[in-house]
Amino acid sequence: MAATPPPPSLSLPSNKPFSLKRSHSLFHPPRNNNNNNKSLFSFNSNLRCEIKGFEGHRRWTLDRISDMNKDSTALSNSSTNPSSPLVSVSAVTSAAQLPTQNAKKVVLFFCAETKALAEKIAADSDAIELRTISWGKFPDGFPNIFIPNAQGIRGMHVAFLASFSSPAVIFEQIPVIYALPKLFIASFTLVLPFFPTGTSERMEDEGDIATAFTLARLLSNIPISRGGPTSLVTFDIHALQERFYFGDNILPCFESGIPLLKRRLQDLPDSDNISIAFPDDGAWKRFHKQLQHFPTIVCAKVREGDRRIVRIKEGDPRGRHVVIVDDLVQSGGTLIECQKVLAAQGASKISAYVTHGIFPNNSWSRFGHDNGGHPETAFTYFWITDSCPLTVKEVTNRPPFEILSLASSISASLQI
Template identity: 40%
Template sequence: MSKAEDAQPLGGPAPKRQRSPPQGFNPTKYVVLSYKTLDTFARRLEAADPERFSVYETKWGKFDDSGMDNIVMGGFSPVNVVMRSHVLFLADFNSNDAILSQLHVLVMLCESFIATLTIYLPYLPTATMERITVEGEVATANTVCRILSGLPHTGGPSRIMFYDLHTLQNRFYLHTGAIATMHTTIPLIKEVLARKGSPIEAIAFPDEGAQKRFGSLFAEYDVVTCGKKRVGNERNVVIQDGDCQGKHVLIIDDMVKTGGTLVECAKALMLHGASAVSAYCAHAAFPHGAEYRFCKGGDRAVFSTFFVTNSNTTVVERILALPKEETLFEVLDILPLVINDL
């Protein structure tokens, strides 16, 4: 069985590992609604704790003549269970079309006399566009957050759950109608490191930013920090601090797209004597099938294991569909964290 198949984060059984709630803790009960790509995740959430989560299916259709949204929300008929309830909406902003469809729903929910609205949005694809470098360029992270901030009040602001947000200042783009709560997937990779026989001996970061953000969470490991240094007209990845000689090193970062910097970091570590290199990224973006480049035989297959979470459902489905004899990926399930972080 492949590493990706073994994890089974999308369609596998409900997770068993959860922290014990503090004595006297009375967890909020949620009506759970989801975008279509997260329907399976929603059902797994309900299976994990049916007393706390009740899922209602939404029909995400389009009108044949115009192609415009024709959405029918679950939980309103034949009995309205949404009114006065705490609503958890599982969001997936994987495309412009998906974002607009879900904004229609979020506005409607806020105007449906609900008690509170919590939006699970672990991966924000626009987060890398938090600022502009050329006049006229649009900082889409700012505009998306402004739109979310404009949601109608439900008596208080909506809660947006982010995980390992690529640029932490994005949270401050939210205001008035929506406030972010910040969470991390690092406990998932720490569970991997705690496995009996784990080969990882050192932790590396691709730049000082990642080291400042995550370094304190790995105080028990030797830490190596990489960075880019200009050599002539080129900027090459070099080791700025730490020793990787003879060690299996795990590179930690928040997100991977094409993975060029990660690969250059791995090559620098190997050049300085690392025995092997693995990688962990909270969010797998992988545009245009870039995940294939990290499979066995691919031009970027430099990692012993590439760990990612199932925060970005669309891409993870592609990863799980990779032939088991080719994959170097292991997908870690974010669902137990979500249950605890709620």
């Protein structure tokens, strides 16, 4: 009688994405050994998996894999028997890192400012293919734009990664955004990580212009592709009511950078001593549900005579590593005032997170790095995403700033 083959073994290289084909998966044995599909794993036995953790739809942890063809006693003996068929695995991966036969292939175009982020998005998923656009100018300064091999994207799912950092670049990109859906493509997605006019959404006096509404109307008139209305992916829009500014010809998908912050906080050595501070009630309303597992501090601006000062409305920062959370920062005045009052009330460390680091006129230089013991004048960490590419270039490798990339979140959104 032939010897029984050894149980399957499983190892995961820590520096490579965990990818599986349906025909060779952890859950189904291969149908035949001559299948040309290549896979990281191949099994000839039924396997049982135990899921250790699940966060949302993008992160999961595979803790155990066992050979169900073996006696159930193997489970109880696995802790003492090193040759047991029970294999322990820890793998956390994004949805975009698990390509399947049904993954939607997406052609991603980008502008000059978003090239670095586009390359990260493509690296995150085999289902995304980068294509370039020729961005030129006529002698009079107006755009001279060309999409190479435009016929080659017919019938394909197409996305454009935009950056509206100034009125000039908006005018350059709008013609491309309007042209792509008309090239007989299957669907069109506009990825605009930062919706730039979001702070101009209110009319407080007759004659005020709500430019956020104007830009939303401009995007709402993007031509419909063969697959229907354009999908718009944007992150942490400043005012929640702005979702109602868009017309019926566009489908806004509102994402958040807060999951990136939560994962980063879990990696800190003092992760059990974190408190979240909101600089005003608006930030609390926007983010407190996503951060409800942390102790919370809410600040508020109050008027004293002719001055408006920041006070702690609720919460206790004493002895805590306090992380101030908001959607965006410009000059940084509110963050700094909030920092001062938190330090005065006993915070041991102060850090900050904003999804959009705008920092006009190099205002990022106001934020110093605290190596320890000076929370009243400097920040331990200042996290921003790469939604504003020009800022990323300025602050990369400049403590206290750290960049949390939106690449994996965008990659997953393109699969919706």
